[in-house]
Amino acid sequence: MFRIRALALLTVLLAACASTPEPAAVAPTHASVTVAPIRVGLALGGGAAKGFAHIGVIKMLEANGIKPVVVSGTSAGSVVGALYASGMDAYALQQKAVALDEASIRDVSLFSGGVVKGQKLQDYVNAQLGERSFEKLKKPLAVVATRLEDGQRTVFVRGNVGQAVRASSSIPGVFEAVGIGKHHYVDGGVVSPVPVDAARDLGADFVVAVDISSKASGAADPSSMLGNVNRSIAIMGQKLGAAELARADVVIRPAVNDIGATDFAQKNRAILEGERAAQAVLPQIRAKIAALQAQRLAQARQAVETKVAQQREAERKARCAQQAGWLDKLRRDADCK
Numbered sequence: 001m002f003r004i005r006a007l008a009l010l011t012v013l014l015a016a017c018a019s020t021p022e023p024a025a026v027a028p029t030h031a032s033v034t035v036a037p038i039r040v041g042l043a044l045g046g047g048a049a050k051g052f053a054h055i056g057v058i059k060m061l062e063a064n065g066i067k068p069v070v071v072s073g074t075s076a077g078s079v080v081g082a083l084y085a086s087g088m089d090a091y092a093l094q095q096k097a098v099a100l101d102e103a104s105i106r107d108v109s110l111f112s113g114g115v116v117k118g119q120k121l122q123d124y125v126n127a128q129l130g131e132r133s134f135e136k137l138k139k140p141l142a143v144v145a146t147r148l149e150d151g152q153r154t155v156f157v158r159g160n161v162g163q164a165v166r167a168s169s170s171i172p173g174v175f176e177a178v179g180i181g182k183h184h185y186v187d188g189g190v191v192s193p194v195p196v197d198a199a200r201d202l203g204a205d206f207v208v209a210v211d212i213s214s215k216a217s218g219a220a221d222p223s224s225m226l227g228n229v230n231r232s233i234a235i236m237g238q239k240l241g242a243a244e245l246a247r248a249d250v251v252i253r254p255a256v257n258d259i260g261a262t263d264f265a266q267k268n269r270a271i272l273e274g275e276r277a278a279q280a281v282l283p284q285i286r287a288k289i290a291a292l293q294a295q296r297l298a299q300a301r302q303a304v305e306t307k308v309a310q311q312r313e314a315e316r317k318a319r320c321a322q323q324a325g326w327l328d329k330l331r332r333d334a335d336c337k
Helices: 002-018 048-063 076-085 090-099 119-128 161-168 196-201 225-236 238-245 264-321 326-330
Strands: 040-044 070-074 141-147 153-156 178-180 183-187 206-210 250-252
Touching (some): 040 076, 040 196, 048 076, 048 206, 070 076, 070 161, 076 119, 076 141, 076 161, 090 264, 119 161, 141 161, 141 196, 153 161, 161 178, 161 183, 196 206, 196 238, 206 264, 250 264
Parallel strands (some): 040 070, 070 141
Antiparallel strands (some): 141 153, 141 183, 178 183
């Protein structure tokens, strides 16, 4: 009798083992993974009348579908940057450049700390912006100046745009220092000739820098006071600027080194040189943006796959934990044994 019962129990157990269900196969996840477009930032350097080259760079970038979403500027770059951030496209900028009369932005002040007061420049910029503040511009804008009291780099991102541009453009000894709050400010080129870091701080993933500064080589005109002061600032900021410039993803260098600091008559040539320089690096810009986008997409896919794998493992552990009885152990799922 005992042997019959034992045989019957063994038969039941074998049947249970034979009927052990295989764990349900989990279909592979092919979730659509998307990433945000690369945010391109434009860092426009200082260089007085050479700054018209920035317009040519913007013109060429926009014509090829590369549209910066944030802008930073130092000195002349802050003037162009402010107008661009206001919503003007490259062609509107070019029209403004052609119509610009040097007298409309230069006011002589012989009885102060500078030859040029700078109020006209401030008023011109604000008039072009419709008196809008930083916060009301179409694109985020950063304007870099140097705090005169201690030489600190200062980045303006709110408040009066024209005043910030005036401060950023106030070449020491030529323009009056600009009082804002408790401090005074001068040309941003002393501490940040091409404001790459300011563009990055605005949220740029990819920074295109435009360097129009004079180099400490080549011929100089000793009779030009503004040219010599501007050149001296460029020399002082050259090493400091080189370190910051190295943090840009692409650097554009228009061939405008021989254009004088006050040579407004060369504005059309400067714009053309900006176009040529930008066109030369377009393949490099496209390739680097594509590579960065591909890298981010791969990282996003990897993150999704990791999350799915973790979820599946958690589900497996929960399922196996439910198969803890002595009879369940004989018919546990294959991935639980």
